[in-house]
Structure formats: structure tokens, C-alpha cells
Amino acid sequence: MKFLVRFFFKTLRTVLGPAMLLKExxxxxxxxxxxxxxxQAVNQACNALALYQxxxxPFCxxxxxxxxxxxxxxxxxxxQPEGPARAALVQQGGHAKVPCLKITDESGKSHWLYDSEKIITYLRSHFAQVA
Known part of the structure; x- marks a missing residue:
């Protein structure tokens, strides 16, 4: 059963993926x-951010x-593919869920922010007012 579910979603991604990317x-x-x-200030601040996606x-x-x-x-x-990026997301962030924004502070400690609405709220609160 698990195989059929994975096959279904993989096929769905293969068929709908190009259309979604074109719309984007x-x-x-x-x-x-x-x-x-x-x-330049925004670019510097963005060096501490990474979006796992x-x-x-659609949320990404x-x-x-x-x-x-x-x-x-x-x-x-x-x-998405198995590898070091996905392993880091699971090991450090705790979930294989996307989108996830990795926020690294000045001391090097990382905070992982899940959920597209929370990520968008964070980005707007930190970058919408920078002139």
C-alpha cells in the first residue's frame, strides 16, 4: 500500500510539477x-538564512x-532527494517537512522555522521595512 501511495504522488509531481513551475x-x-x-544590509542579513524546500x-x-x-x-x-541536505533538515530541524527556514544567529546557533505562513510573517517583519 505504501508503494502505491508513493507511486501516486511521484506521478502527480511528474505531471503537475512543470505546470506549477511555469505558473511560478x-x-x-x-x-x-x-x-x-x-x-546591502538585506543581503548581509540573508547570509544567515537558508530555505529548505x-x-x-505549492507552499514552497x-x-x-x-x-x-x-x-x-x-x-x-x-x-527533496535523499542526501546531505535532507539529512541536515531531519537531524538538525527535527522534521522532513518543507518549507523550512534555517535562521542562524550571530553565535552560530540555528533555529528552524516551519510552515509557509510563519516563514512569510518572519520575512515581512524583518525585511519589509528596510529601505
Whole structure:
């Protein structure tokens, strides 16, 4: 039974994935324009962030669209295939759930933020007002 469920979702991703990526590309929002100093500050702050995501996950697409709207150069890590990125997400974050924003503070300690709405709220609260 587990095999059939996985096969179904893999087939669904294969069929719908390209359409979802095309829609994302066609509906790309215009990014905010900041002063050069403001954008440099944002770029520096984004060095401490990484988005663990799947390319065709609708919730991940929603977060990526918000990142574009806010002009945020956040590192995107594909955690869908088995490998070191997925292992880090599970071992350090605790769940193999995406989207997940890894936030590293000045001391090097990481906080893992799950749920697209929480991630978008975090991004807006930290970057929407930077001029």
C-alpha cells in the first residue's frame, strides 16, 4: 500500500510539477527597490538564512514568491532527494517537512522555522521595512 501511495504522488509531481513551475515563472512578482545601502544590509542579513524546500511544493512556491517580492537573496536548498541536505533538515530541524527556514544567529546557533505562513510573517517583519 505504501508503494502505491508513493507511486501516486511521484506521478502527480511528474505531471503537475512543470505546470506549477511555469505558473511560478509567469506570475513572478516585482521586487521592492531599496537604496543601495539598504539592499546591502538585506543581503548581509540573508547570509544567515537558508530555505529548505522542494521545487514543486505549492507552499514552497508561495514562500519563494514572497522572497522575490521582498528582493531577498536567500539560499535555497533542495531537500527533496535523499542526501546531505535532507539529512541536515531531519537531524538538525527535527522534521522532513518543507518549507523550512534555517535562521542562524550571530553565535552560530540555528533555529528552524516551519510552515509557509510563519516563514512569510518572519520575512515581512524583518525585511519589509528596510529601505
Amino acid at each position: 515563472a509567469l506570475t513572478r512578482p516585482q521586487g521592492v527597490v531599496r537604496s543601495e545601502a539598504g539592499q 522542494y521545487k514543486t511544493c 512556491i508561495k514562500v519563494r514568491q514572497e522572497m522575490r517580492r521582498l528582493s531577498l537573496p536567500i539560499t535555497q536548498v533542495d531537500a
